[in-house]
Amino acid sequence: MKEIRNKTTRPVRIALPGGKALHLGPSKVAQIADNAVKHAGVKKLIEAGTIEILGEGERTEAGGPAANVPGPATGPAKQKFRRGSGER
Numbered sequence: 001m002k003e004i005r006n007k008t009t010r011p012v013r014i015a016l017p018g019g020k021a022l023h024l025g026p027s028k029v030a031q032i033a034d035n036a037v038k039h040a041g042v043k044k045l046i047e048a049g050t051i052e053i054l055g056e057g058e059r060t061e062a063g064g065p066a067a068n069v070p071g072p073a074t075g076p077a078k079q080k081f082r083r084g085s086g087e088r
Contacts (some may be wrong), residue, residue, distance in 0.1 A: 001031045002035040004042075012050055015041030029054065 008025045016032065017039050024030050034058040036042055036055065036084050045051045 002034055002037050002056065003029055003031055004051050005029045005054055006050070007052055010052055012045065013047060014051065015039070024051070 004014075004024070006026055006028055009026045011026060012024050014024060014032075016036050018023055022030060022032065032042070042051075046053065
């Protein structure tokens with residue numbers, strides 16, 4: 001995966017292979033497939049200076065979570081309600 005960044009102050013629509021498009025906000029970073037960098041629409045934006053390639057993005061194991069994805073929230077244990085016994 002390659003990381004790209006929008007260098008402009010306006011949102012950009014990037015045409016990707018397979019008829020897909022990536023909408024990238026101002027100064028935002030996104031990941032695209034390695035073969036998408038060779039696509040004509042992406043090359044055109046790189047040459048115009050609209051976007052830049054930052055390099056390799058994070059790779060994850062097949063089916064494994066990414067390193068920067070937060071895990072389940074930890075906090076106080078959930079208390080169970082216990083109805084008291086006795087006369088009612």
